[in-house]
Amino acid sequence: MAAYFDYNATTPVHAAAREAWLKASDEHWQNPSSLYREAGLTAQALEAARERLADLLGVEPERVVFTSGATESNNTLFSGLAKCLAPDACVAISAIEHPCVREAARVWLGRHRVVEIPVNEDGVVEVEVLQDILKRHQPALVSIMAANNESGVLQPWQELLKVCRQTGVRFHTDAAQWIGKLKSTAFGACDYITGSAHKFGGSKGVGFLVVADADEAFPLFHGGPQEQSRRAGTENYPGIEAMVTALESVTPIIAEVSAKQTLLRDAFIMQMQTQFVGLRVISEGAPRLWNTVLMVMPRHDNLKWLTRLSRLGFAISTGSACSSGKEGSSAVVQALGASWEELRRVVRVSGGWETTVAEWQALAAAFAEAGQSLDSGGRPGI
16 A cells, blocks of 8 residues: 555554554463462562553543443443433533544433533533533533544643533543544543543554543453453553553653644645645645645545545545444535535544655545546556
């Protein structure tokens, strides 16, 4: 494949994370809950990884619960709220949440207990809008993602958190797309945080939930006493070690990568807008992740664009890999300002930490070639 531009869906495993996983699998494969010496050493390594992750997030280690990923973490949170909140209590979530937040909240609490927070034309939750939601609905929890997986839009989550603090409402953020791409130490101020390793170079099947209090427990999985009885099941220490190592590897280069890749992303946008008159970038006026472009192509179905580009050696997306149908990606993109007619023409490209200028330029050239093929009705090149 000439170039991979679907990093928001998943990332290749970082070289340092792969090495860490292999070493942990060789040296600490024992069950950390067992009582013999080698298992104790594995348990020590697991707790050391918890402390390192806590430092990267700016939280206390006791608040970190290791899970299989953001989907499990979000389901754990909302299933727990369903058990402990009053029957008439509601939660408020933004209109552009990932399905693993939106659907988890609706399933565990019931749709009638989930209030949707609208976003402006750029896909941003405004402080005044949140203040009105808090006043009218008095939710027990507000959940607003830090960075949108579709458009890359960054939410002013620190300002929104302050609004919740003023009214005594707890705040949750799904930070899966933010962590590893932007600085993350300020997240410690949030009550609940969810993240996923494979979004920043870790392995799939590993993630975490940061809870509000060190003694807070509302397990989704029941069985053993692992994770201080907050998540039953033998901990995946090699995967956890790989996750923390991946985040440690990308964190020091975030500022440099952000500055460089923002320029490359914007140059790509200019080239695309020159090549395709009428092309629209969704949320172009809002602060966004340095790697993400969500575009409405001026013509042709997005699946045709994806197929042509795939055959040319480029991986792109029509939106979130975890969304489908009217209640999936399209619902989020519509909230971001696209019409139902435009939804058929939406494509997303998302680069990585080491995506080169040549790869961005080659992608734009591939779009031009694919466009000529689609316009002429000819067969795509193999």
